[in-house]
Amino acid sequence: MSVKFCYYKYMLGNKKILIVEDEAQLRNALRDKLAKEGFNVFEAVNGEEGLAGALLEKPDVILLDIVMPIMDGMTMLKKLRADVWGKNAKVIMLTNLSTYDKIGEAVEQGSYDYLVKADWKIDDVVAKVNEKIEE
């Protein structure tokens, strides 16, 4: 399995963020913003890449989209929680669905945040990431 990562900026000592999002426009926006805020940003375009990247890089926070091709966010989260490191990884579900079932599932998997992208300012997403790191 080949996993590709897009490194934007890599600064030693900085917090690592993994963005798992299939929509390039949104992924790029988040990447640019978070990099500008001084995070080391990794990107993955589906759950399969995301899972491999997460286990390899062990990021401080994972921003995880739900609806994606190849492997969706919920499946990736389940697999992540099965890992020794992954079971305590900090995950923010980030999607444009607002389906109660999905939220319920995400909470069960130990993910405590669920953001509807269209309702959130990008600054607030950054604030949420910082909050999550502080936890």
Place this chain on the structure above:
Amino acid sequence: MKLATRENFYRAFFHNTLDGLGYCQMIFNAQGQPINFIYIEANKKFEDLLGLKNVAGKTVTELMPDIVESNPEWLEVCGRVVLTKKPKRFETHLKHLAKWFSVSVYSSKKATFFIMLQNISDKKRSEKELKNAGIAAQNVFYDLDIEKSKVERARAKEEAILLSIGEGLIATNEKGDIIIVNKTAEKLLDLNNDEILGMNFFRAVSIEDEKGKPLALEKCPIHLALTTGAVTRTITSNPSYYYVRKNKTRFPVALVVTPVILDGRVIGAIEVFRDITQEKEIDLVKTEFVSLSSHQLRTPLTVIKWYTEMILNGDVGTVAPAQKKYLEEVLKGNQRMVDLVNMFLNVSRLELGTFTVQAEPTDIIKLTQSAVKEQKLQVKAKNLKLSEKYAKNLPLINVDPQLFRMVLQNFLSNAIKYTSNKGVLSISVNKNKDSLQIAVADTGCGIPTRQQDKIFSKLFRADNARGTDTEGVGLGLYIVKSIIDHTGGKIWFDSTENKGTTFYVRFPLSGMKNKEGPKTLV
């Protein structure tokens, strides 16, 4: 009795009896046929009755020259009695006197005979009147018969019209027993007229709700019409009733049930219904389409939002003040679209019934205060005076905080939107004996009286609201009403055009009813 005495007795009788008596002698021609008679003697009564005087010794044709022509029976009957010696009685009408007489004729010896006359004109008149009355009565009966058949024909026609209506029709009497079932109803319910006629409606037809639960009797529209006189009218959207056919399959109906009222008393109920399976399917497809396309719209909207925000933040270089102004407009337009999409999603969730209600013990005052706080900027911008009044010692109440906030936000933003600068808003939370009541009042443009009944309809906007705020779409109050209706609350308003509006919401102290569902409202 001596002969003289006897004669005196008979003479006295002859002259004093109340009937007319005449003693006559018949005259025959050569062929032995009676042709005339002579009065030998007659009492006064006899003369009075016939309007004659001094008849003795005169012939009848002399006294009444027309008698042979006008009343031949006189001569004929008298002649026969003289010849046969068999007494006879006959009735005769003397035209010139305009009187009816009963005439008795008796002959004892040879050609002489007695005539006894009784005036029976009164009796005849009564008889005639009676006969006329009989005829009149007969005429009345005849007319009645015609009217009856007319009414019957009209009734049959009306019944034929009723029975042929293209929608299902069932009528019951005051006890709920079925008295009319039309052909469409028979077909829809897969039942025969004679199977259910006379049967109690509630036993004959099973009604279920959306989830397939049999409808409680007290919720059955026919029952409501009979007991409370209420009219029930359902459309394609909720609440839906399903009728169950004999073979246990079911179909959704839209119905109108009305009580039949005569002299102020409910004497029955009529239900008109139709199968709305197809409409339901179309509605579902439409709602799903709105839901899906709304979700799809969210991604590009997020793209516009985030990139514009980053430019405005100066993430990719300094932004000139004029550029900043325009970018802020882009962002505002974007936000409007995000809100619209959210509203469409909410409407589709409310209509699909897929939304969830999760009630939890909530501090209503705190929640209201925070909703008010959110809108403080707008209140300040329009220089509105805002007063808040909260009940003391209000217990925690079970509501879904998100839905409750949505209701409050809607009321508040409407009040702000439709009230001109320096107006007054007031918010109150009151606790009554067994309910919680929230009121949001403004001194705004009000709702025109003629449009007040449509204010909760989907996509409806009052004429004056269109003028005041061009951005609204007419979904806010529709959503609020759906939320309140689905959670066991009540909503209403008072409004006077150009004076202001107050919206009220009331919930029992037990709070909102929970509802399972896969989606939350946004």
